[in-house]
Amino acid sequence: MLEVRGVRKSFDGFVAVNDASVSVARGQIAAIIGPNGAGKTTLFNLITGHLRPEAGAVVLEGRDITGLPPHDVCRLGMGRSFQRTNIFPRLTVYQNVQAAFLSHRGRGLDLWSRVDELYRGETEALLASLGLRERAGEVSGFLSHGAQKQLELGIALASEPSLLLLDEPTAGMSVSETRETIRLVERIARERGLTLLFTEHDMEVVFSIAQKITVLHQGRVIAEGAPADVRADAEVRRVYLGERR
Amino acid sequence: MRAPWELALLAAALLVPALGSRFYTFLANDVLIWALFATSLNLLVGYTGLVSFGHAAYFGIGAYTTGLLMKKLSLPFLIAFPAAGVLAGGFALLFGFFCVRLTRIYFAMLTLAFAQIVWAICFKWNEVTGGEQGMPEIPYPSLDWMGRLPLVGGLRTSDHFYLVTVVLVALCLWVLRRVVGSPFGRMLTTIRENAERAEFIGVNVRRYELAAFVLAGAFAGLAGGLFGIFNRGVFPDFAYWTKSSEVLIMTLLGGMGTFYGPALGALALILLNQQIVSYTEYWPFVLGTILIVLLFVFPGGLAGAAGTALRRLRRAA
Numbered sequence: 001m002l003e004v005r006g007v008r009k010s011f012d013g014f015v016a017v018n019d020a021s022v023s024v025a026r027g028q029i030a031a032i033i034g035p036n037g038a039g040k041t042t043l044f045n046l047i048t049g050h051l052r053p054e055a056g057a058v059v060l061e062g063r064d065i066t067g068l069p070p071h072d073v074c075r076l077g078m079g080r081s082f083q084r085t086n087i088f089p090r091l092t093v094y095q096n097v098q099a100a101f102l103s104h105r106g107r108g109l110d111l112w113s114r115v116d117e118l119y120r121g122e123t124e125a126l127l128a129s130l131g132l133r134e135r136a137g138e139v140s141g142f143l144s145h146g147a148q149k150q151l152e153l154g155i156a157l158a159s160e161p162s163l164l165l166l167d168e169p170t171a172g173m174s175v176s177e178t179r180e181t182i183r184l185v186e187r188i189a190r191e192r193g194l195t196l197l198f199t200e201h202d203m204e205v206v207f208s209i210a211q212k213i214t215v216l217h218q219g220r221v222i223a224e225g226a227p228a229d230v231r232a233d234a235e236v237r238r239v240y241l242g243e244r245r
Numbered sequence: 246m247r248a249p250w251e252l253a254l255l256a257a258a259l260l261v262p263a264l265g266s267r268f269y270t271f272l273a274n275d276v277l278i279w280a281l282f283a284t285s286l287n288l289l290v291g292y293t294g295l296v297s298f299g300h301a302a303y304f305g306i307g308a309y310t311t312g313l314l315m316k317k318l319s320l321p322f323l324i325a326f327p328a329a330g331v332l333a334g335g336f337a338l339l340f341g342f343f344c345v346r347l348t349r350i351y352f353a354m355l356t357l358a359f360a361q362i363v364w365a366i367c368f369k370w371n372e373v374t375g376g377e378q379g380m381p382e383i384p385y386p387s388l389d390w391m392g393r394l395p396l397v398g399g400l401r402t403s404d405h406f407y408l409v410t411v412v413l414v415a416l417c418l419w420v421l422r423r424v425v426g427s428p429f430g431r432m433l434t435t436i437r438e439n440a441e442r443a444e445f446i447g448v449n450v451r452r453y454e455l456a457a458f459v460l461a462g463a464f465a466g467l468a469g470g471l472f473g474i475f476n477r478g479v480f481p482d483f484a485y486w487t488k489s490s491e492v493l494i495m496t497l498l499g500g501m502g503t504f505y506g507p508a509l510g511a512l513a514l515i516l517l518n519q520q521i522v523s524y525t526e527y528w529p530f531v532l533g534t535i536l537i538v539l540l541f542v543f544p545g546g547l548a549g550a551a552g553t554a555l556r557r558l559r560r561a562a
Contacts, residue, residue, distance in 0.1 A: 048445065067529055070444040088438035099435045100446040107428040108448060109456070114432045244519055 001026040001195045002066030002163055004189060006037050007046050007056030008121040018219040019056070022197075024163070025211070029189060029196045032204045033241070034216035040199040041083055042165050043216065044061070047197075048080050049073040051170065058137045060163065075104075079151045083199075089141030094133055096151055098123045100158030123158070129188065130154045146177040155189065164189070166198035170205060178202060249531075262397075262404040268330045272519065274407045276512050277414045278472045283495040284421055285464035290424055292502030293457045294437030295345075298353045298489050299360025301335040302340070305367060305484025307466025308473035309374060312383045313478035314354055315474070316323070322386030326470050333466020334459050340459035357387070357454045362487055367481040379480030382475050410471055422504055424460065425435070432458055454522055498539060500546025509547050 002024040009017045017039040024030045024203045032040050045051040047058055049070040057066045065073055071099040074080075077090050102108055116189040125242050127133045135143065140151055149169060156164060169185060182205050202207045204226075206213060213230040214225040223233045230236055261273045262360075262503050275346040281303055289295040314325035338480060347355055367374045375379060388405040388542035392398050424430055432453055435443040440450050473479040482488065500511020514532075543550040 050441075069449075071447050071449045073458045074445050074447040082442070086439060086442045086443065088435050090438055091434060095431065102431060103435075103447045108432045108453070110425050110428040111430075113428055114426055116426075117427060124528050155442070157445060207321075236348055 001028070001199065002047070002059060003042070003057075003059040004047060005057045007043070007052055007053040007058065009042055009046055009053055009078055012060075015219050017046060020219065020221050021056075022221065022224070023216050024195055024197050026195055027193060028211050029186075030198075030212040030214065031210035032197065032199045032216055033201075033203070033206055034071055035197075035219075036201075038095065038216040039219040040216055041167055042219075042243065044080070044165055044199065048078060048165060049102065066078055069153065074159055074161075077160075077162040079156035079159045079163070080165040081149070081156050081167060081169060084147065085148045085152055087140050087148055089139075091139055091140060092136065093127065093140050093143070094123060097126055097154045097158050100155045100229055104159045109244045112159065126154055126158060129191075130184065146173050146181065149173065149181060153181075153185065153188075157192070161194070163195045163197065166196065168199055170200065170202060178205065185209075194214040249476075255411070255415050259408065262400050262407060263476040264468075267401070269405070270404055270407050272515065273401075274475050275517050277410050278475060279492070279495060279511035279515060280508035281414045281417050281443060281471075282465055282468040283492050283499065283511045284418060284493050284504070285461045285468065285502050287496050287504075287507040288421065288425065288433075288457055288461040290496055291503075292437060293433040293507070294440075294452060295454060295457070296349075296353050296493075297344075297356040297461075298360070298486070298493070299340075300355035300461070300492055301484050301486070301488035302363040303337055303465035304469035304472070304492075305363055305479075305481070306336050307469030308479045308483045309335040309367060309469075309482060311481040312380050312473040313373070315351035315386075315471060316380060316383050318450035322474075326386075326467065329470030330463040330467040332529070334463030335522070337459045337462025338455070341455045341462070345454040345458060346450065357486060359490070360486060364481055364486070365483055368507050369371035372553075374479075374481070375483055376425075377481065379478055380473075381478040383476075385474060389414055406474065410475065413467070413471065416509070421464060424506060429453075429456070429523075494536065498535070498546055500543075500548030500550075502545050503548040503552070504547035506546050511548060523537055 004020065005149065006019045006021055007017060008015070008019055022032065022044055034040055041089045042051065048066050049065070049072070057064055059065065060076055060078060062213065065170050068141040088099065098119055101211050102121055104227060105119065107118065122167050124133060124136065127136055130153065132147065132150060132154065135147070136176060140148065143151065160194045166185065186209050188194065210227055212225065213227055214221055215230060215236050222239065223236045249463030258273065258277070262270050272555055277510050286297065286300045310329040310332045311325045314320040314328055315322065344355045356365055370376065385402050385406050387411065388402065388409065398403065432448055434451060435448060436450055437448070440491055469483060495510035495514050496507040498514055516544045518528060521527050521556065539546065
């Protein structure tokens with residue numbers, strides 16, 4: 001499904017991601033973990049086209065997407081959420097999700113139809129599955145942090161992606177919000193047959209849902225495999241899991 | 246024009262010449278054209294989140310286009326007026342292509358730079374634009390047919406032109422209103438709210454910004470086309486940066502958060518100017534004071550303040 005081959009990116013001489021390779025199979029739930037500054041978000045940005053790798057390639061379903069701009073990557077079936085919550089704050093919850101439907105279905109250059117009723121059914125159904133149906137009319141910037149994260153997931157899902165990238169989906173959430181969100185993500189991934197790649201700092205979350213884990217340290221992949229293997233990996237224990245004890 | 250109050254306003258505008266005052270009709274005509282100009286700018290400032298400091302360029306290009314075609318080539322208004330929109334939109338496409346590659350202050354500075362180039366060309370190209378002297382005596386459109394109509398037949402030519410302005414501005418505003426209420430308009434607001442996120446719902450941000458820039462330029466051009474005739478002459482200062490700032494002030498004063506805010510701003514600024522200039526020569530001083538109060542007390546502009554007041558009244562009732 002997704003093949004990242006030896007990508008590299010540096011900022012002013014600091015190598016943030018160095019020769020990193022990650023692969024995700026169709027239908028898999030995969031996680032990228034690593035200490036702060038390991039290059040997780042940079043790697044995400046390389047995959048989604050927000051950054052251009054200096055070396056290496058990103059291949060989505062057999063197609064080389066290296067260097068494509070984000071809006072094209074999005075159209076090819078990749079959705080993403082951002083670490084810092086990324087919504088349209090002065091639009092309503094409904095408008096946030098509807099906008100993604102409009103864009104995805106190619107209606108964006110329609111200058112004449114009245115926008116309000118377009119894709120109402122789809123939008124409301126998606127909001128319902130996220131538990132946001134009752135809040136559809138609220139201005140999204142006033143929602144709680146957890147609800148905004150859920151809304152962001154909704155925006156990503158409205159593009160009907162086959163591969164979904166979530167950058168720290170539970171960042172800044174309380175324990176109960178985290179649990180709720182993870183259950184939601186897992187359920188939606190299953191229902192929609194999504195392939196999921198996420199980064200996460202909460203190890204409990206990672207080991208509870210990921211089928212495959214890639215460990216990043218100082219921009220390099222130091223381990224990759226099933227959760228049990230990664231947990232047992234000596235190198236990982238030393239640089240990462242060990243640090244947390 | 247769905248809502249009845251919009252129709253009522255249109256009817257009221259059409260009745261202004263019936264007051265019989267040349268001055269009121271003149272004032273109303275001025276307001277209408279600036280209202281269209283400010284509303285076109287708001288497509289960028291209020292809806293797309295792009296602050297243009299050079300919107301007068303397209304106003305000027307439109308004015309010169311209509312003026313040249315009608316005065317030098319004696320073409321009818323029916324061709325010269327749409328041509329203003331087409332040419333202004335064309336230049337907006339050319340300049341906008343470069344502008345949308347920059348963001349924020351750099352975008353604003355580049356729009357200003359292009360506008361100053363337009364102004365310099367108008368100022369210096371004597372053979373075509375009349376240079377510094379401008380192009381006086383732009384003819385009125387031939388509106389003799391209106392003289393044969395009942396009710397309006399007896400009015401002056403300037404009143405006839407005013408009625409044409411009312412109809413054309415109403416049409417343009419109706420089109421713009423449809424555009425901002427369309428899926429395209431919604432995409433523009435997603436760019437304003439969060440361009441990074443907009444990219445990742447599949448919006449080609451630059452292309453949409455350019456489309457908005459061209460539309461805004463085209464409608465500014467139409468406003469300019471009307472203004473040259475209304476003003477009985479076209480002058481280089483139409484494209485000067487002070488015009489760009491004037492229209493930006495109207496937009497902010499009226500409120501960029503609502504569709505009719507900028508039009509309200511045009512009305513308020515022109516009436517204020519009219520009133521205050523008759524008392525004091527320190528109009529810029531008064532304007533500055535108004536702006537300071539506005540920015541601190543009513544950041545949503547007049548329309549924003551009115552909306553808040555209305556909601557409070559409703560809650561109290």
